Amino acid sequence: MVGPMSFMRYDSIAIPAILKLYREHEMTQTFFMPAWVMERHPELVDSILHDGHEIAAHGYLHEAPGTLEPADEEYWMGRAIDTHVKLTGQRPRGYRAPVYNFSDHTARILGEEGFLYDSSLMADHDPYLIDGGSGTVVELPTHFALDDWPQYTHLPDYNYMMPINSPGRAADVFLSEFDAAWEDGGLWISVWHPFVSGRPARLKEIGRMISHMKDRGDVWFAPLEMIARHLREEVDSGGAVLRTDRLPYYKGPLGGGDSRAFSAGDTY
Numbered sequence: 001m002v003g004p005m006s007f008m009r010y011d012s013i014a015i016p017a018i019l020k021l022y023r024e025h026e027m028t029q030t031f032f033m034p035a036w037v038m039e040r041h042p043e044l045v046d047s048i049l050h051d052g053h054e055i056a057a058h059g060y061l062h063e064a065p066g067t068l069e070p071a072d073e074e075y076w077m078g079r080a081i082d083t084h085v086k087l088t089g090q091r092p093r094g095y096r097a098p099v100y101n102f103s104d105h106t107a108r109i110l111g112e113e114g115f116l117y118d119s120s121l122m123a124d125h126d127p128y129l130i131d132g133g134s135g136t137v138v139e140l141p142t143h144f145a146l147d148d149w150p151q152y153t154h155l156p157d158y159n160y161m162m163p164i165n166s167p168g169r170a171a172d173v174f175l176s177e178f179d180a181a182w183e184d185g186g187l188w189i190s191v192w193h194p195f196v197s198g199r200p201a202r203l204k205e206i207g208r209m210i211s212h213m214k215d216r217g218d219v220w221f222a223p224l225e226m227i228a229r230h231l232r233e234e235v236d237s238g239g240a241v242l243r244t245d246r247l248p249y250y251k252g253p254l255g256g257g258d259s260r261a262f263s264a265g266d267t268y
Helices: 001-009 011-024 035-040 042-050 070-088 106-113 168-184 200-216 224-239
Strands: 030-033 054-057 128-130 134-137 245-247
Touching: 011 042, 011 200, 030 035, 030 042, 035 042, 035 070, 042 054, 042 070, 054 070, 054 224, 070 106, 106 128, 106 134, 134 224, 168 200
Parallel strands: 030 054, 128 245
Antiparallel strands: 128 134
């Protein structure tokens, strides 16, 4: 469908504008890119890397891992890694599952592939470790309150019918979370899609938010790889202790496979 695809192709306009904003604030960040997009827009890859930003893995076709068989998830992960090596010169160090759709096997695959960190899960507001049986990976959690999709996305062809908030109202949500994290000395990771938040009014609001964060002081703006590497070094040296979630949480259906455990009228 040409209409919805044109919405997403705004990246070619948004990414240069976002990079300009980051240069003005002298900061580097992390871009999660599906490998298929990287292959078709190598000029965007080059511009992101030129400015010193990290490009992390985000699937190949933006496939949902939770809907795939393990062998298929491994195949698409391998294709994505190969693309990263070809276009960036190195394997990706971080991963975010498309639509946060982390499968029962994703943690194991990340460990086997040597990933440093993941940023898909929401079991904490501070960093922790995940272990899928093949070694631990640093989890840098975020959550839906820090995602621009619920704030702005109205895309009827894909059944996204969100009310479109003003940039100021969206910023109220984002900054309330930031201020709480700042008071606790914690972690704050936004999830902003270039073709969503790169529109002029929204990008100007991001600039104002960055200025607010700088004014508060004692804020480390960094690519997620740098944050994860710092945490890993602290854990390995004994300078920090992070809790570990062993994944998947459950090995089988809840209720022991008994369909009577839940009824159609249950609410959660």
